[in-house]
Amino acid sequence: MLSTFDVVAEPNRRRILDLLRVESRAVGDLAIELQLAQPAVSKHLRVLRDAGLVTAEVDAQRRLYKLRPEPLRQLDAWVAPYRRFWSKNLDALERHLDAMPDDEPKKKGRRKAR
Amino acid sequence: MSEKKERPSGATLRFERHLRHPPEKVWRALTEGPELERWFPALVEGEREVGAPLSFVTEEGVAEGRITELDPPRVLAYTWGDETLRWELFPAVGGCLLVLTTTARGNRQWDACVERTRNALGGRVPVARAA
DSSP, X not given: OOOHHHHHHSHHHHHHHHHHHHSOEEHHHHHHHHTOXXXXXXXXXXXXHHTXXXXXXXXXXXXXXXXXXXHHHHHHHHHHHXXXXXXXXHHHXXXXXXXXXXXXXXXXXXXXXX | OOOSSOOOOEEEEEEXXXXXXXXXXXXXXXXXXXXXXXXXXXXXXXXXXXXXXEEEEETTEEEEEEEEEEETTTEEEEEETXXXXXXXXXXXXXXXXXXXXXXXXXXXXXXXXXXXXXXSSOOOOOOOOOO
């Protein structure tokens, strides 16, 4: 079984999730919206269901797919420290760039680290 | 051509910053020791050449890496332990656009954790939007 990362890594599955984030949809609607063949969408939905990212509910004659946010929240929670870490470092880079002179100081041997 | 061993899965994060500085200057800040010391979270040692090994020294210890791409002042990429970092600079009005892509590797323990959590009720972790 694919991990949540692998499931979400596929771009069309991400597009499906983006659409379902807004509202539950049937396969046909998703296919039209994404301009994909319906069997392809069904295949992706199967993968998403197996991973617990979507559920299907029967509404009249149709089956509506609905997003389950919990796995994505957990993914997000795992990723959050990395995001914060690099965000902070980029802030530090910007502060340093603001303090750094634009002109390159004259020095030799720039290829070595120090 | 398929490999039997499981490839590690991970998340790719992408950061974009519009910088009020020219690409050449930002490149120096990304690659030169004395500049890096002022902001980078590790001391970086190694030759600035494609394929050259790098050492990253932090309070936690030393991690190894390698330069994978080097195209001044446009692309710099290297590995740092399990992570891959790719820095791209695009000229822009008033300075440049910096794009940092980093892959954080997941592991099986994490996947198992996600599985357990998925099956449990609750999960009051707030959803954060990408930076």
